[in-house]
Amino acid sequence: MKKYILQDNPFVVPTTDGKVIKEHFGLASAGNSDISIAHMIAPAGWSEPFQTPEFDEYTFIIKGRKQFNIDGDIVVLKAGQSIKIEKNVRVQYSNPFTEACEYIAICNPAFSMDLVNRENS
Template sequence: MSRNYYLQKSPFIVPTDDDKYIAEHVGKATDGNDKLSIAHMVAPPGWSEPAQTPEFDEYTLVVKGRKKVVVDGDTIILNAGESIKICRSTTVHYSNPFGEPCEYVSVCTPAFSLEKAHREV
């Protein structure tokens, strides 16, 4: 019997050294998909990553908490229930300077890869 769906019960848990939780449900690490990635993430209080200028569009939907996004000199605070699209080739810096975890979903097209993120050193 053929199925016209794929149920993801075991996302790939990305190892991190900054206490950020990343569970990739669709993408290069999980199923080899290089066109799209979908990840569930939790950024702990005080978390920050280097600015990046990725080769992919990134959509972020905040589920709980808040996330700080700096793009093109604008500082945006995303609250639970809000989303943002960052277009490829745009420099963006993500952080959680707040006192509570930020839970969110990230969708990248094409799929996220560290090589295509072009993070600053």
């Protein structure tokens, strides 16, 4: 049995909104439905529709700022801060600021379009 897996070729998720998503571990990269770990860059002015995911999502900000609308509560994180959004909570992620935001996202269980429950924009 292998003792570790080194990931140096993450799966780059295709996007149409300028966001960069590099999944290091998860469904798309390794077929793992237990957890996903992705390195993300959200460009200035980026946002996505509200969603009510069926997974816990942890976010750690590396650079810049990211805004969270968590069921009506507005929270802004900056570099060095992190947050856990519980599953089944309505949330909208955005970067309304003038600089890109670089961060790590961890989902448990793994991110899946079948579990994210995005609303129509």
